[in-house]
Amino acid sequence: MRADAPRELSVLGMVAGLGAIFLGGWLAWCAAFQFGGVVTEAEIISTQVERRSRRSSTTYAVVRYADQAGKPHADKVLLYVSEAGGSKIAIRYLPSRPDDCYRDDFWGIWGLAVMVSGVFALFVGLMWYVERKRLQNAPRPNPFDQATP
Numbered sequence: 001m002r003a004d005a006p007r008e009l010s011v012l013g014m015v016a017g018l019g020a021i022f023l024g025g026w027l028a029w030c031a032a033f034q035f036g037g038v039v040t041e042a043e044i045i046s047t048q049v050e051r052r053s054r055r056s057s058t059t060y061a062v063v064r065y066a067d068q069a070g071k072p073h074a075d076k077v078l079l080y081v082s083e084a085g086g087s088k089i090a091i092r093y094l095p096s097r098p099d100d101c102y103r104d105d106f107w108g109i110w111g112l113a114v115m116v117s118g119v120f121a122l123f124v125g126l127m128w129y130v131e132r133k134r135l136q137n138a139p140r141p142n143p144f145d146q147a148t149p
Contacts, residue, residue, distance in 0.1 A: 037092035
């Protein structure tokens with residue numbers, strides 16, 4: 001930025017930069033999980049309903065699966081509408097952390113990170129547009145205007 005850039009644009013640039021670093025790290029983690037993870041099949045052994053408020057609840061499935069060494073593990077994953085106990089679902093886990101698994105689909109690994117990235121880009125873009133419009137309407141001093149002695 002120029003040395004005479006307004007403070008609002010400097011703050012906007014800092015927020016955009018820090019947000020980009022955070023989101024870049026999050027998306028890098030998603031990519032590492034996607035490409036470094038091991039896919040296996042898990043069986044739904046039970047369901048749990050967690051209430052967040054009176055009107056909202058989320059259903060989780062307790063799944064059982066075996067890692068590459070054949071050791072059994074259990075974890076909770078978000079349950080979709082069409083699945084019931086006893087059915088099989090594809091999951092993905094990192095070999096270094098076989099106790100922590102995620103569903104092997106777009107929404108299970110990438111969904112939230114992509115949605116937050118889109119909202120962040122929209123937010124920063126709108127802030128930049130509003131600041132640019134505000135600066136265009138502000139009067140600018142004439143640098144060639146010489147004060148007479």
